[in-house]
Amino acid sequence: MLPADAVVRSGLVAGGPLDRETARALARELRRSSALSDAARALRHRDLSRRRLDERLARRGARPEARADALATLERAGLVDDARVAATKARSLAERGYGDAAIRFALEGEQLAAELVEAALAALEPERERVKTLLRDPADVKALRRLAARGFASETLEDVAGFANGS
Secondary structure: OOOHHHHHHHOOOOOOOOOHHHHHHHHHHHHHHHHHHHHHHHHOOOOOOHHHHHHHHHHOOOOHHHHHHHHHHHHHOOOOOHHHHHHHHHHHHHHOOOOHHHHHHHHHHOOOOHHHHHHHHHOOOOHHHHHHHHOOOOOOHHHHHHHHHOOOOHHHHHHHHHHHOOO
């Protein structure tokens, strides 16, 4: 069974001839439809950046023109939105106790544009305030080390620990 959208877009007509040009158009539309279907299936599980989704489609063997068309279609529908991916992931990591450096690293790993990474970080509660919330005892060296390992800036940790100790 052929996808209806591929049949319509290729110009295939019931009872009409299947000439070489129509067959090529149908093959092209089937590739586009397959890429679109694969991309939509991938987005069912989690929000992906445009580049991640493009890489995923490439690994599945989709041709560049089919990938580009599928991604453009999903962007027009609002299903692929790198700004949303950046903001959502940044907020999620911040809520789980990660600092700006770790969040920046994760967002860059998603291959998001630098301006989207910076906008997502700017939208978060300031790192200093997040440290104050997470750090019950500013003199707790273990807690400070744990926060440093989670990507909080050492200057912020020193500032908050020093501020709480009256320095």
